[in-house]
Amino acid sequence: MVQNSAKQVTVALGERSYDIHIAAGLLSRAGELIKPILKQQRVFIVTDENVAKTHLETLQNGLVQENIESFVEILPPGEATKCYSILESTIDALMAQGADRNDVVLAFGGGVIGDLTGLVAGLLKRGMRFVQVPTTLLSQVDSSVGGKTAINSKMGKNLIGLFNQPEMVIADQDVLQTLPVRELCAGLAEVIKYGLIDDPDFFEFIEQNAEKLNAADPDTLAEAVRVSCEAKARIVSEDETERGKRALLNLGHTFAHALERANGFGPALLHGEAVGTGMAMAYRYSKAIDLCSGQDVTRAEKAIAALGLETDVRNLAGGPYEANALLEHMMHDKKTEQGRLTLILAKGIGQSYIEKNVDADNLLVFLNSETAD
Template sequence: METVHVGLGDRAYDIHIGQALLARAGELIRQISDRKRMMIVTEANVAKLHLQALQDGLAAEGIESDALILPAGEGTKSWPYYEQTVEWLLAQKVERKDFVIALGGGVIGDLTGFAAATMRRGVGFVQIPTSLLAQVDSSVGGKTGINAPQGKNLIGAFHQPSLVLADVDVLGTMTSRDFLSGYGEVVKYGLLGDANFFEWLEVNGPKLAAGDIDARIAAVKRSCEMKADIVERDETEQGDRALLNLGHTFCHALEAATGYGDRLLHGEGVAIGCALAFELSSRLGLCSQEDPSRVRAHLKAMGMKVDLADIDGDLPSAEQLVDLMGQDKKVVDGQLRFILARGIGNAFVTADVPREAVLTVLKDGLPQ
């Protein structure tokens, strides 16, 4: 088991990464809590695969548990299911010293974390992420929330987990498409701040996708290290943390345009967004023309979506996509902020991006 520490003073916590962690969940949670009962929030697909293993792992340490099983899918990250989750937890008489366990991907982690942040003005929660995307990104750093009709993650709070258990064995139950969606976030870390990690991924990415456990642990660990480092410097996204949104300004507009559904998974949008961000950076003279080519070549080699044309169905016009970006949380005083790059591993945040340059990149990328 590898451990990454997130050093946030009295809100510090560990991320444990390894195999068979569901079976050890009781033992590991015991290190932070002596409570005899835990509430689990999960979703239907994950519950079928992993809920019993988690409950057995808790029972091995004398911890009773009850579970709320919600529908799978991005639609669950919404007011009705937030209300259902909070009311269920209150009916279970969850107290401030209790811990709520989020067992699932990013949707369940974000929703459960937001419920934990807001009920009784904050109860503790444990993240047990079951997707690659959640293990490397959404389970770490304390961003919680739900979607609004106006955009993604617009209702939420910063609420750090007390523990994260990233069991890489559960990744073996993911579909190839979902796994590669999570890989979009893994690649992002190399692109934003670690050229050596991106090089490592160019060599080891196929092994990772094929199920190599050592490669998976190494990739999750490095991603978590990078995220922890940035979160420690800038917990509430006043500066450096915005770097983690590389590709996301494009991504969130594309997700809104495709209805937050199966047409475009979040990590697929991130991958396309990263390719567009490097293309925009190159056209603005910030990085060489080879960099966007290299990014696209690696994503294509992994069998991922790379271009706007890879998204099924019709998309809005370039102008409409830029308008959708205006709902992004990174807008400051009406000014869009982009994460651009001076090269692979060297990203930065800027508001100094001409609208026309963004429109041109989008127009060139949209199917004619």
């Protein structure tokens, strides 16, 4: 078991505020944490096959200790699970088990399960409460916090969804020790993002501790999770529904979502892997339009690469990628308004900003340079 002290971060949203619990051994204490919010001594767990094999028994034992019954729906792993058909079948499965508005659903898995389950909870009988129990680094530092829930459509990523805040987030640090190296690296993309957005001190911490983070050092990871959650909680508290500052959290994501869409949301490319390349692309594009110095671009690229992530789209899994197709996918991004594309760009390390008037022709020239052999 990881030997790190318990930490708690609050997402301040008035009456809908909630806590993020960060510590080792929290799955075993899940019943204790969840019991105060239950109106009925049962919960509904939505998870995937991989998480179920490794961690479901621990979670259920933690619930049994508080006499909490659990019903489990196990889904296929992978981004393709975030689709209409599985959204429908999951809602039907919960209703068949008698789920009602007094019940609580546990989203037990990575970002895919968290996004899908949050949407299920928001829709089923006009709204059930739910708890995020993230099991990947990416979901602990990003997708489980802030209330964004969604599925993908053929038009793009996360286009069908709603804002639905959880009752709490339970981030057990022990589960990070069972992550495959690839999943760990994917999560580190969302960690370094917070440094690149507006926290140069945290960026420097990541530079200095890249080796420990790659080795899943428990104390270093726990600190990275804490700082990341505090950063996201602060931004979400200021701008819950992404009308302003919260868009900064999408640094690199417009590029990344286009890469994922071009890959058909297939298993060859994980979300965090796409984000790592997407952030490097955002910095290079910022340099291309004379916003960011070459020195800062090089520093960002080196730090991203040090976390085991690819920075060159030509070497990215799932390719080759084509410039015109990427631009078309980017134009379907949620931040596009009246045909005008918004990107999160950077004036330097920790100096990201929202650019709402991106020149599509200029961007296409850049994408051609990025994808050319």
